[in-house]
Structure formats: C-alpha cells, structure tokens
Amino acid sequence: MSNEAVQLDSNALANLREMVGGDDAILSEIVTTFLSDAPRMLAALHSGIDAGNPDQVRLNAHSLKGNAGDFGALHMAKLCLQLEMMGKTGDLNGAHSLAAQIAREYQGVAQALEDLLASLE
Amino acid sequence: MEEVAGRVLVVDDNRTNRLMLSANLSKQGHDVATAEDGRVALEMLSTGEFDLVLLDIMMPGMNGYQVLESMKADADLRNIPVIVISALDELDAAVRCIEMGAEDFLTKPFNAVFLKARLESCVRRKRLRDLEQAYLHQEMMLRQSEKLATLGRLSAGMAHELNNPAAAVQSGSKQIRQQFEKNLRLGQRLRLDAGTLGGLVNAVMTAVATPQVLDSLTRSDYEQELADWLEGNGIENAWELAPDVTAMGLRVADGQRILEQVGPDALADTLAWMAGSYAILSVSKEVQEAAQRMSELVKALKTYTYMDRAPVQNVNIHEGLENTLVMMRSRLGHGIQINRDYDESIPVVEAFSSELNQVWTNLVDNAAAAMNGHGQLSIRTRLAHDRVVVEICDTGPGIPPDIQPKIFDPFFTTKPIGEGTGLGLNISYNIIVQKHKGEITVDSEPGRTCFTVSIPLRLSQS
16 A cells, blocks of 8 residues: 655645634644544444445545545545445445545545644644 | 624534634634534533524434424524534535525635634624514513503502492491491380371481582581470480481471470480481482492493403494593592593494503593693594594693604603603504504693594404
8 A cells, every 4th residue: 555645735724724813733633633533434434334324434424525625635525525425325336445545545644634733843 | 893702502523623613713702612413412502502503414313404403493592593514515405404594504614714704794693683582572571561550550540449439338338237226226115106107207208309408507507406496395415416307407397396296205216216217218328329339430440441352342432431531530630620522423433442442541641640630631532534533631731842753652751760661652652553543643732732543433454
C-alpha cells in the first residue's frame, strides 16, 4: 500500500481558520479530534458493508465526507460521496473496494493533517 | 448593527463538527450547548431555554427530520427557530426541512461569514417574536383584568343596591312579628263585639290606603292636641300613643267617636291595637316593596349580562341603558342627576348584547368618574337612517384637546397607577368599531363631554 502525498485545499483551510477565528489551539483540537474519530468511522464502513447495512454505510460515509470537505481533502470527500450514494440506493456492489480506496486516501490526508498540526505548534 | 448573542444548541453526531461549530459560535459570543443525537437534543430543549437550534439532518438513531417533527409538535419548543445543516449535494433535504418549519439552512463546508449572518438574523427574529408574544400575553392578561375590574365595580354596586332592601326586609319582618304578638294580646283583652271591631278595622284600612303626608310642624301640633285629649281622658302613656295614632291620620274628633264606642276603660288598648295594626300593614307594604326591588335588581343583572343567552341578540337599546343605570346607581350616587331623552321609535338592534352593555358601563363609569359625584348625566338616543345613535354626556371638567386623539388607544389612562388599566375605552372602541362596524367619537369641552356611539341596526355579514 503506497502512500501518495495529499494536498489539502488551501481555500478550505483558510475557511476553516476563519471558522475558528484564527485560533490555532482550537484548530489543532479540531484536527486531533478528527484524527482520533476517523478510524472508527472508516472501520464502520467495512462492518456496515459486511453486515449488509446500507444505512450504516451511508451515515458514516456522509460524516467522513463532511469532515474531509472541511479540511480540504477534496478527493477523499468525493470518494465518500460515491459510497454515501451507494448506501442511499442500498446497492453495496463494489462498496468494499471503494471503502478501501477511501481508507488509503485517508492515510495521505492524515499525514497532511499531522503536518498541519506540527506547523501549528 | 448591535451584536446579537443567544443560547444555541448544536445537534450533530460528528464530534469534529460539534467542536468546529461550538468554537465558532462561542467566538461570536453565543452561549453554546451541544448534543450528539436527537434524543439528547430534545431532552436538553425541554429543560433549558434556547434561542436557536443548529440541527444536522443525517444522524443515526433519531435523525434531524424526527427532531424537527417532535419540536413542531411541542407547544413549548415550536417557537425555537431551527437552522438545519445540509451538504451541498442534499439541498432537497434542506427544502424538506424548511417545509417542516425550519427557519433556514446552512450548507457544508461551513463558511464563517454565512454562519454568522444567518445565525444573527435568526436570533434577532426569534427575539422579536418573543417580544411580540410577551406583549400579546401581557395585553391579554390586562384585558382580562379590565373585565374583572368592571365586574368588580358592578358587583360592589350591586352589593350596595341589594343591601338596603335586604336590611329593610330583615328589620321589617322582625317588627311585624313583634307588633303582631302585641296585637294578639291586646285583641284578647279587648273582647270587642263584631260591629265595633268592623268599624275599627275599616278605620285602619282607610288609613293604610290613604297615607297622611303632614309637614312636621302640623304633625307635632296634631300630636300635641291628641296627647292633651288622651291625658284628659286619664290615659297614662298618652305621649307614646299620640304619635302612632296621629300617623294613622286620626285626630281628636276620631278619638272622641272611638271613646263613645268602647268606653274610657278600653280606649288606650283600642288605640294601641289600631296603631299596631296600622304599623303591621304599612311595614308589610314596605317589606313587599323592598323584596320587589331586590327581584328587579336581580332581573336587571340577568338581562345586563345576558346570562345563558346567545352572544348575538335583538337588543332593546333603552333596556340595555336602563339596566346599566340600575347597575351603576350606587356608583353615580345621589349628586348626579340623570336626564333621559329616548327616541321611542328605535327598533330592536341586532347586536352583541353583553358587549354593548360593557360599552354603556364603561362610558357611564367614566362620566361618573369625571363628575366626581356632582353633575348631570344626559343620555340621548336617536335614529339616523339605518343607525342607532346613543349620546352619553357628562358635565365634568372635559378632556384636554391634546389627549383627545389618544383616549381610545390601548393603555392610555389619566387615572393614577393602579386605578385604571387604560383599556376601558379601547375595549369599547373595539366592541363598537370592530364587532359592530359602528363608530364611537368624543366631543369635549370644559363642562360638557359627549361620547357618541352609532351602530347599524343589523350586524354586517362579514
């Protein structure tokens, strides 16, 4: 599994900074929170597919999509939207591979967010 | 624009979102609480005061739609505005929420500028609505208290009016019993023959039927004469007996006739028996009149309030005015002369009967207050085309020209705090103008204030 470097969208990040009023401490708390919650949501994608529970897939993909969008992880957000739609239609064919793709993309996103955190120190 | 801060509840299952939103909202000065699902949100809403809810639609368990639905079904939560959070790709969901009663929506990713603007306008609208509600509530309470105050004034008046005849009935019936016992004993002692008794009874009956009206000087002369004559005939309690016998209209010549019929030994008892019988009959008459007065008052009260009757009646305007005057008699007092100028050709009027009486009561009450116990209350009615016009005028000091335009405004009062709600004339105005499509105007100068009410003979269909 190779980790491609992910670029976070600078407009989205600027927007996020504005949301927290330029407060770096809060920004790092938000990033840390996402990094700690994301693995659980990613795991829920797979377990939802395994259990044949499209609602669970849809909700978690939706949630990840939103966070990814806020952090400027646009590709990850796009992949999550695709999976969310699969959950919505209830057709989980090929969902496992899409979920795996999301998890892989997340590795790059997480790295970029770690870098962001380091820059906020 | 001034800063608007409120208490905001953020409902989102995603911890990162909750953090982001509460960080932003706190920085804007709002007081923020968060809930991670719908059930917790509803619990928090039911126990706390919130100005706004930011609601995520897609949540596990109870979703945003269900939260919104529960809020709209709950009278306590219905008025708290909700802004739903939706992704750009699910605007149809946001639309559905707006249809369900959400105030606005926000799209993700969040944008600080939009968030601030929408939130503030939302909180501002909520504040205005709260203010409006509080105002409406307060006004409703005041209107209710004005009704109670009118009722209070009327009951005080009624209590006063009923009290006098009730006291008369009570003391009168006691007097009758005592006198009747005395007379029974006297009658036993007298043992009069039928012929003599018949003559005495006739004399008493005539006296009752034609009561004597004597000025006090003449009466005391008559009493003196009679007392002297009685004393001359050896009667010990002449001074006690003389006034009672004189009250019957009997004089010395009548006494002489009775003396010849019954003899000197029975004279005192006979006269006492006659005076007692006379007293019994005249007091009975007073009791009867007092009881009749009470029953008239109750009847006036019943028609005044139109108890147990439909709100819209064919109303006899004069009857309503008269009943109001009966109810207000003690409020007006003896120093106010009432002049009536009624147009008897006025037909019955289709009207909200009890409300109309409330108007007469308010106007008469204001007139009484203005005249402060002395003056003339003039009530004039006339027919003008298809309208009935009622003028209620007083001779009080008048309403200063600068406040005349305000007198029908709600809460306008010239009475000291605690005495008037300032709603009497406003309520009258609403009853006449809104309910009856009529008019109420005032014309006032020092010494003469006239309120003119005109209402159509028939209520309009609308």
